[in-house]
Amino acid sequence: MPKKPCVVVMLYRKREGAHNILKLIRLSRLPRVPVAVVIMAIITIGVVPSQVYAFGGQDCNSCHVDIGTSAQMIINSQDIQDTLGDSVHRFVGCSDCHTQFAVGAERGNLSISQNCGTCHSSQYQLYANSIHGQPVVEEDKRDHPSCIDCHSSSENANPHDIQSVLDADSSAYRKNVPNTCGSCHGDENMMAPYDLDPYVVLGYERDFHGRAVLFDGAEIKDKMPATCVDCHESHYIQSSDSPASPVYKDNQVSTCRRCHEDASEAIIRGWMGHSEPTGTHFPVVFYLTWVYRIMVPSVLLWGSTHVVLHFVRSLRNRRKN
Amino acid sequence: MQTDIREYFLRFDISQRIQHFILFISFTICGITGLPQRFYSIEFCQDWINLLGGGGNVRTIHHVAAATLLVIGIYHLLEIVFRAAVLRKGSIAMIPTPHDAITVAQNFKCFLGMRSEPPEFDRYNYMEKMEYLSVIWGILVMAVTGLMLWFPEATSHIFPGQALPVATVIHGWEAILAGLYVAIVHMYFAHIRPEAFPMDPMMFDGRISPHHFAEEHSREFERVTGKTSSHDDKPTNKHNASKESNSKKK
Numbered sequence: 001m002p003k004k005p006c007v008v009v010m011l012y013r014k015r016e017g018a019h020n021i022l023k024l025i026r027l028s029r030l031p032r033v034p035v036a037v038v039i040m041a042i043i044t045i046g047v048v049p050s051q052v053y054a055f056g057g058q059d060c061n062s063c064h065v066d067i068g069t070s071a072q073m074i075i076n077s078q079d080i081q082d083t084l085g086d087s088v089h090r091f092v093g094c095s096d097c098h099t100q101f102a103v104g105a106e107r108g109n110l111s112i113s114q115n116c117g118t119c120h121s122s123q124y125q126l127y128a129n130s131i132h133g134q135p136v137v138e139e140d141k142r143d144h145p146s147c148i149d150c151h152s153s154s155e156n157a158n159p160h161d162i163q164s165v166l167d168a169d170s171s172a173y174r175k176n177v178p179n180t181c182g183s184c185h186g187d188e189n190m191m192a193p194y195d196l197d198p199y200v201v202l203g204y205e206r207d208f209h210g211r212a213v214l215f216d217g218a219e220i221k222d223k224m225p226a227t228c229v230d231c232h233e234s235h236y237i238q239s240s241d242s243p244a245s246p247v248y249k250d251n252q253v254s255t256c257r258r259c260h261e262d263a264s265e266a267i268i269r270g271w272m273g274h275s276e277p278t279g280t281h282f283p284v285v286f287y288l289t290w291v292y293r294i295m296v297p298s299v300l301l302w303g304s305t306h307v308v309l310h311f312v313r314s315l316r317n318r319r320k321n
Numbered sequence: 322m323q324t325d326i327r328e329y330f331l332r333f334d335i336s337q338r339i340q341h342f343i344l345f346i347s348f349t350i351c352g353i354t355g356l357p358q359r360f361y362s363i364e365f366c367q368d369w370i371n372l373l374g375g376g377g378n379v380r381t382i383h384h385v386a387a388a389t390l391l392v393i394g395i396y397h398l399l400e401i402v403f404r405a406a407v408l409r410k411g412s413i414a415m416i417p418t419p420h421d422a423i424t425v426a427q428n429f430k431c432f433l434g435m436r437s438e439p440p441e442f443d444r445y446n447y448m449e450k451m452e453y454l455s456v457i458w459g460i461l462v463m464a465v466t467g468l469m470l471w472f473p474e475a476t477s478h479i480f481p482g483q484a485l486p487v488a489t490v491i492h493g494w495e496a497i498l499a500g501l502y503v504a505i506v507h508m509y510f511a512h513i514r515p516e517a518f519p520m521d522p523m524m525f526d527g528r529i530s531p532h533h534f535a536e537e538h539s540r541e542f543e544r545v546t547g548k549t550s551s552h553d554d555k556p557t558n559k560h561n562a563s564k565e566s567n568s569k570k571k
Contacts, residue, residue: 205361205362208470208489211358211361211376212376214361214367214376215358215361215367215370215371215375215376215377215379216375216376216377218375219375219377221377260473260474260477261474262474262475263473263474263477264474264477264478265477266477266478266480266481266482267473267474267477267482267485268482269481269482269483270473270477270481270482270483270484270485270486271482272486277486282483282486284483284487285483285486285487285490288487288490288491289490289494292490292491292494292498295498296494296497296498296501299498299502300498300501300502300505303448303502303505303506304505304506306448306506307505307506307509307510309429309432309433310432310509310510310514311509311513311514311515312432313431313432314514314515314516315515316434318515
């Protein structure tokens with residue numbers, strides 16, 4: 001069964017809107033039961049046609065039902081229906097993306113990005129000038145992310161499974177951003193050719209921002225804990241060595257102040273980056289950690305020695321009496 | 322050993338007992354909301370935080386409990402000053418003395434069977450002094466570092482930038498130390514030790530029996546009663562400074 005778009009979630013997100021509607025109903029003194037029936041009917045009608053209109057009302061799946069039309073093109077209609085029916089593109093027709101039917105036409109990062117750019121042109125422009133997109137657009141690099149690598153919620157980057165960034169299941173939803181970035185940036189083998197540190201993902205999770213996103217990244221509120229893209233930008237992401245990047249050394253303070261408005265310039269000197277402290281990188285933190293690593297077990301050893309010896313003596317005394 | 326439970330000494334007054342109760346509640350809440358944030362990567366901690374309503378909720382609970390803890394700490398210090406300056410009944414019983422060092426050695430000898438009598442502890446033995454002073458010091462350290470983490474923007478104006486990660490390290494490790502010490506040592510002496518199992522009610526009713534008083538705090542017992550601890554346990558009416566009669570009950 002294809003999943004229905006979650007109306008409850010949509011209503012929840014537009015909680016305030018729903019509140020206003022309820023208030024309006026109460027103020028207008030309409031009879032409640034008929035109004036409830038009408039609202040239920042609207043919701044039902046809103047849910048059911050997502051099936052009908054999937055594939056943009058086109059009839060592609062009358063032929064493409066679990067058949068191989070060619071050796072390369074085995075289309076599992078049910079699979080597409082499962083993902084597309086729940087996707088933000090469920091009202092987009094098949095041929096809006098599948099513009100060419102050339103047999104053997106290769107699906108690559110560039111062709112996919114350009115396809116998306118047909119509608120999402122401003123994002124495409126930003127992406128095409130970013131460190132992720134430039135190598136794709138100029139050289140059709142296969143190990144750089146295209147749109148679907150971040151926006152598809154399937155593990156294999158199924159282009160039919162694009163979710164709205166406001167959908168809590170979407171890989172581009174706030175809470176899931178660190179995981180999405182981390183699926184490449186936490187991978188040693190993928191980062192090795194570009195000399196990037198795969199530890200950054202764990203380093204981020206260790207930081208307050210990372211923990212806060214882990215625990216309440218799903219809430220939408222006025223001040224939300226920073227995910228990767230809040231500091232590094234999303235479509236227009238640049239190398240941190242580039243002056244256009246918000247995390248370039250001269251831009252860091254103003255980037256912190258996007259959220260920490262009242263912070264002084266000193267706040268950036270407290271930023272450990274995504275790396276562990278060492279003898280040269282934040283030595284105070286590094287050596288203090290070692291002080292505690294030695295002190296805490298010593299104090300506990302002192303205490304538990306008393307516990308054990310006291311217990312033995314008590315039992316011995318008891319036996320004596 | 323049969324003791325006469327109609328007689329007891331008052332070891333902790335009502336103010337101290339209430340303070341301990343608030344300390345115990347707020348410390349526990351701080352621990353069960355703070356430590357899961359420290360050990361965020363453990364699945365159980367994540368489930369626990371989600372059970373409490375997510376990170377925002379947990380932080381709010383943590384802040385409220387921490388503020389309570391800080392208030393009770395400040396109240397305690399004010400009470401010490403008040404007792405000393407106004408009531409002229411200041412106590413230095415918690416200050417470490419050379420006698421403590423002697424009792425450490427005696428205590429270990431006794432543990433190892435090289436000495437038959439337990440050491441003569443005063444009102445507080447060295448472990449109790451250590452724990453008390455650690456709590457005072459701990460509340461101070463946790464309050465300063467905790468407030469820094471609570472208000473990072475203000476901190477950046479007052480302290481050098483590196484202070485924030487340093488505060489994170491201190492706050493996290495002190496929490497581990499305090500949590501484990503209380504869970505192991507305090508729990509043992511208050512609940513598990515055979516003399517007190519399942520619970521030593523002293524911190525809740527404030528009472529200590531003459532027998533335990535004479536055994537565990539023999540120096541104070543002698544000072545208060547004028548008797549040596551090893552013989553007659555019963556307190557006399559002459560030295561009733563810290564004694565109340567409880568003959569109505571039982």
